[in-house]
Amino acid sequence: MTTxxxxxxxxxxxxxxxxxxxxxxxxxxxxxxxxxxxxxVARMQMRIGPNRVGPQGxxxxxxxxxxxxxxxxxxxxxxxxxxxxxAPIISATTCFMSFAVIPMSGPVSLFGHKTAMQMTDLPVGxxxxxxxxxxxxxxxxxxxxxxxxxxxxxxxxxxxxQVISYEVAMGLSLVAVFIYAGSMSTSEIVAAQQxxxxxxxxxPSFVIYAISMxxxxxxxxxDLAEAEGELVGGFHTEYxxxxxxxxxxxxxxxxxxxxxxxxTLFLGGYHALPGLTFxxxxxxxxxxxxxxxxxxxFFFFIFVWLRGTLPRLRYDQFMKFGWKxxxxxxxxxxxxxxxxxxMSLRGTSRGGVLGFAVGIVLVVxxxxxxxxxxxxxxxxAPEAEISEPSFPVPAIPTSNxxxxxxxxxxx
Amino acid sequence: xxxLALEVGKTAAPEATMFWILGPLAVIAALGMLLVKKAVHSAxxxxxxxxxxxxxxIAQGALFLGIVQVVVYTGAVMMLFxxxxxxxxxxxxDSLKETIKGLRPIAILAFIxxxxxxxxxxxxxxxxxxxxxxxxxxxxxxxxxxxxxLFSKYVWAFEVVSALLITAALGxxxxxxxxxxxxxxxxxxxxxxxxxxxxxxxTAGLANPGVYALHNAVDVPALLPDGSAAPTSISAMLEARxxxxxxxxxxxxxxxxxxxxxx
Numbered sequence: 001m002t003t004x005x006x007x008x009x010x011x012x013x014x015x016x017x018x019x020x021x022x023x024x025x026x027x028x029x030x031x032x033x034x035x036x037x038x039x040x041v042a043r044m045q046m047r048i049g050p051n052r053v054g055p056q057g058x059x060x061x062x063x064x065x066x067x068x069x070x071x072x073x074x075x076x077x078x079x080x081x082x083x084x085x086x087a088p089i090i091s092a093t094t095c096f097m098s099f100a101v102i103p104m105s106g107p108v109s110l111f112g113h114k115t116a117m118q119m120t121d122l123p124v125g126x127x128x129x130x131x132x133x134x135x136x137x138x139x140x141x142x143x144x145x146x147x148x149x150x151x152x153x154x155x156x157x158x159x160x161x162q163v164i165s166y167e168v169a170m171g172l173s174l175v176a177v178f179i180y181a182g183s184m185s186t187s188e189i190v191a192a193q194q195x196x197x198x199x200x201x202x203x204p205s206f207v208i209y210a211i212s213m214x215x216x217x218x219x220x221x222x223d224l225a226e227a228e229g230e231l232v233g234g235f236h237t238e239y240x241x242x243x244x245x246x247x248x249x250x251x252x253x254x255x256x257x258x259x260x261x262x263x264t265l266f267l268g269g270y271h272a273l274p275g276l277t278f279x280x281x282x283x284x285x286x287x288x289x290x291x292x293x294x295x296x297x298f299f300f301f302i303f304v305w306l307r308g309t310l311p312r313l314r315y316d317q318f319m320k321f322g323w324k325x326x327x328x329x330x331x332x333x334x335x336x337x338x339x340x341x342x343m344s345l346r347g348t349s350r351g352g353v354l355g356f357a358v359g360i361v362l363v364v365x366x367x368x369x370x371x372x373x374x375x376x377x378x379x380x381a382p383e384a385e386i387s388e389p390s391f392p393v394p395a396i397p398t399s400n401x402x403x404x405x406x407x408x409x410x411x
Numbered sequence: 412x413x414x415l416a417l418e419v420g421k422t423a424a425p426e427a428t429m430f431w432i433l434g435p436l437a438v439i440a441a442l443g444m445l446l447v448k449k450a451v452h453s454a455x456x457x458x459x460x461x462x463x464x465x466x467x468x469i470a471q472g473a474l475f476l477g478i479v480q481v482v483v484y485t486g487a488v489m490m491l492f493x494x495x496x497x498x499x500x501x502x503x504x505d506s507l508k509e510t511i512k513g514l515r516p517i518a519i520l521a522f523i524x525x526x527x528x529x530x531x532x533x534x535x536x537x538x539x540x541x542x543x544x545x546x547x548x549x550x551x552x553x554x555x556x557x558x559x560x561l562f563s564k565y566v567w568a569f570e571v572v573s574a575l576l577i578t579a580a581l582g583x584x585x586x587x588x589x590x591x592x593x594x595x596x597x598x599x600x601x602x603x604x605x606x607x608x609x610x611x612x613x614t615a616g617l618a619n620p621g622v623y624a625l626h627n628a629v630d631v632p633a634l635l636p637d638g639s640a641a642p643t644s645i646s647a648m649l650e651a652r653x654x655x656x657x658x659x660x661x662x663x664x665x666x667x668x669x670x671x672x673x674x
Binding site for chain 2: 080083122123124127128130131132134135137138141142145153157160164167184
């Protein structure tokens with residue numbers, strides 16, 4: 001029985017229970033994520049991080065949240081009041097919606113009812129996540145526009161440009177997964193990865209998705225929409241109190257959501273690591289949820305690691321990277337994947353497909369080598385002209401050692 | 412009217428409930444889109460109308476179409492939003508003044524005619540007819556069925572439309588592309604330029620605006636040692652706008668005098 005069929009038999013109250021479960025998980029994950037991020041970044045910067053409130057500082061984000069809620073709620077005089085209030089609500093509601101199609105466990109029994117920890121299974125589940133993400137950006141853009149101030153407007157515009165360009169790359173990276181899984185449903189994509197994870201089979205897609213998911217969530221090194229060095233706080237400069245807290249919540253829930261999608265599409269979802277498949281039947285199947293969250297936490301750690309390591313990109317470099325590197329690379333990769341898929345469906349021998357793959361790799365290697373050497377030649381040619389000084393300077397002594405010296409002594 | 416009631420009675424109860432909640436909301440938003448003054452509010456309401464339409468599509472079994480509607484139209488409305496901001500201005504509001512006389516009655520007449528045409532056509536095509544073939548069309552799933560039609564029967568139309576769209580996008584880029592006459596100077600070029608041309612006075616960067624310890628706003632030129640204002644210390648934009656404050660009152664000797672007057 002497929003997951004879609006199992007979910008089709010769910011009564012209403014089970015769906016409600018799962019909805020509440022997903023909501024609680026997402027909010028708790030946010031609280032833990034903020035604490036974990038601060039502790040991990042602190043460790044990376046040779047600090048200790050928050051360790052006062054609760055054991056190991058675990059309750060720090062809870063107390064921060066209470067403090068935030070008790071602050072004064074300001075609405076600027078120049079703001080467009082209705083849109084100003086709606087914007088954080090859009091951000092905070094859409095971020096939860098993508099969890100509805102994420103399969104968090106295999107078939108389990110919940111209150112004596114056979115089901116799976118996934119609210120619904122759409123045949124176009126992954127597209128649904130993309131659609132929700134593109135609605136979520138409205139929160140940021142409207143926040144930037146409605147604040148009636150320059151920095152938030154710039155932040156909002158940057159974020160819209162960023163999301164439009166990185167969503168293209170993200171969508172293209174998913175196409176290869178659709179081609180291989182033969183479906184856009186999240187549960188079927190997970191089922192198709194029982195043997196091989198797509199992070200291995202479709203490694204380039206995985207890399208492109210991983211990069212564009214950082215761009216999509218506005219996280220360092222791509223956090224240009226709220227670059228505090230240039231734009232004060234970016235789109236949320238004018239927000240305070242609970243409205244700011246909603247943006248904060250949305251950012252972290254979004255991180256968990258894209259990590260969950262990456263886990264589903266590329267790391268085999270709730271399946272165990274290869275060689276540990278026997279653990280999937282532990283606790284009546286509930287152990288799969290541990291595997292799922294272990295993978296999500298892995299991605300979250302990568303997010304924090306990036307933030308602790310890389311400086312923010314310059315805006316033009318960031319856009320150039322998206323349009324001139326990620327999108328052409330994904331298009332090229334989709335062509336290869338589609339060709340290989342058609343070859344294997346037409347019954348070409350394994351050797352033929354492998355030969356094609358090796359041929360492509362060779363062509364790419366030769367191409368990049370030729371490009372590199374051509375670039376080096378073109379760089380070195382004008383360099384010589386420029387370095388000709390236009391004012392008199394003593395000749396640079398050559399370091400040829402004895403021959404130069406002998407010339408001097410002869411002279 | 413009886414027919415309509417029958418039709419509604421035939422649809423599944425949840426779908427009808429949803430229709431009667433979302434339908435009026437969509438119509439109100441669509442009317443609001445025409446009537447609100449600010450262009451950005453119009454764009455927001457348009458996004459809302461598109462999302463409600465997508466929900467209707469999904470409820471009627473066209474799952475793929477509904478989701479794609481959200482993906483495509485939210486992106487499109489975002490573009491509209493950017494166009495508003497860039498072409499019309501951040502706080503633009505429509506003026507309701509009639510610029511060409513007699514245009515309004517013609518527009519209303521055209522609206523009634525076109526609307527009536529649409530309503531009667533769609534009504535004749537749907538009311539009193541049984542909906543058939545949805546289940547057989549979706550037998551192998553909505554997405555494969557759609558893909559089969561798009562890539563077999565309608566593949567030519569599909570490719571022609573995509574070629575048209577790409578041509579339009581390329582055309583827009585060609586028209587908007589501004590060819591650079593000179594290479595844009597890099598940081599390295601600018602640095603070399605600073606040292607090789609003119610005096611070395613500005614090699615370490617231009618002077619900051621403001622008069623030390625007395626007035627540090629960006630619209631006050633710094634004072635040179637001889638007491639005159641340094642024109643390079645303020646932005647050329649402010650100077651052109653005439654937003655520059657005279658810095659001589661903040662000169663050291665003058666400032667002391669004025670302080671003395673205060674006392």
